Amino acid sequence: MAIVLRYVDNRGVVKEIFNGVVHVNDASSLDLKATIDDVFTYNSLSLGQGYDGASNMRGAFNGLKALILQENYSAHYVHCFAHQLQLVIVGVAKKHDGVDNFFEQLSLVVNVVGGSRKRQDMLRESQRERVQLSIGNGELETGRGLNQESSLIRARDTRWGSHFKTITSLMNLFPEVHHVLAYVEEEGSSLSNRNQAFGILKYSKTLDFVFYLHLMYKILHFTDVLSKHLLKRDQDILEADGRIEVFERHGVC
Structure with a gap:
């Protein structure tokens, strides 16, 4: 301990x-x-x-x-205020069927895409090719710390901000994720794998998916900012309580 x-x-x-x-x-x-x-x-x-x-x-x-x-x-x-914030967000989200289904699908995406070393390599290679093409077309800037390799992050209910990181990583890697899912749908090692990939791809083209992706990104972005404030070493309890009240007045939490 x-x-x-x-x-x-x-x-x-x-x-x-x-x-x-x-x-x-x-x-x-x-x-x-x-x-x-x-x-x-x-x-x-x-x-x-x-x-x-x-x-x-x-x-x-x-x-x-x-x-x-x-x-x-x-x-x-x-x-811990930051831990309370995380649990409240997750608890409230799971009370809404649409949001709960969205996060279940999000978990399936991480499991399927990261289900083997080959798929993880495909994701990285596809991202590398897209970044190189975008740099060549002048769509991306180059420099120290830019265009770093990224991966899908698994969400954990008790880990601060993990759901926000999962959604952010999916938005950043959306073309690559679709590429890997399309491969699994066609070449998956089992019927279960192929059906999972088919179902995820079908869901990702719905209005519900797009709506909840952007809605939860916006909500979790606000709460991520609050969580980082609550975790500052020099934060005192009165200031932390005041910040929570401000966010509550704005309907964020």
Whole structure:
């Protein structure tokens, strides 16, 4: 378990220090609490709380939060704002059938296109050819850091901003993704692979796909900006709360 200490120094500056990694026998709340108690006792520190919303952490009765508050009522629990933001976006999105289906199709695209080393190589080679052609036609600028090789990124519900990165990578690699899917539709090793590619290609030509692709890109772009602000090392809780209120007033989250 990694332990990070955040505190305010005598000049009012927020500091964050990596304390170290300690061994735990398992991830139960009891073992986590015992380990944290040992670390804080060794360092002669009082206890505050800040972590994600996993059940073994925030559980109302047996979670780490509850166990600590039983002994120290002044220990303030803070659920990571950036993690909350990610979970809210994913949770709300999955309540809408159209958006939920869009993300399911997005996951299939990543699985099918990245399903073998050969398909991954096809994606990179197709991208390289397109970039070279665009540079030759004067459609792309050249320079340090430009036109870097990219790949499809898999979305993870508990990873900050991963859905936004997945959508961005798909938009950047859309011609190459279609090229690989068309290949799988014709030359796939199994009927299941070929049918999957056929279904994805058919869906990608619908109005629903185009609409949800651009809608979710716009929404997740806003929330990605907010998430990065919330993750700044010098961000204080009052400023973070204020930023969330601003985004809520604009109907973003």
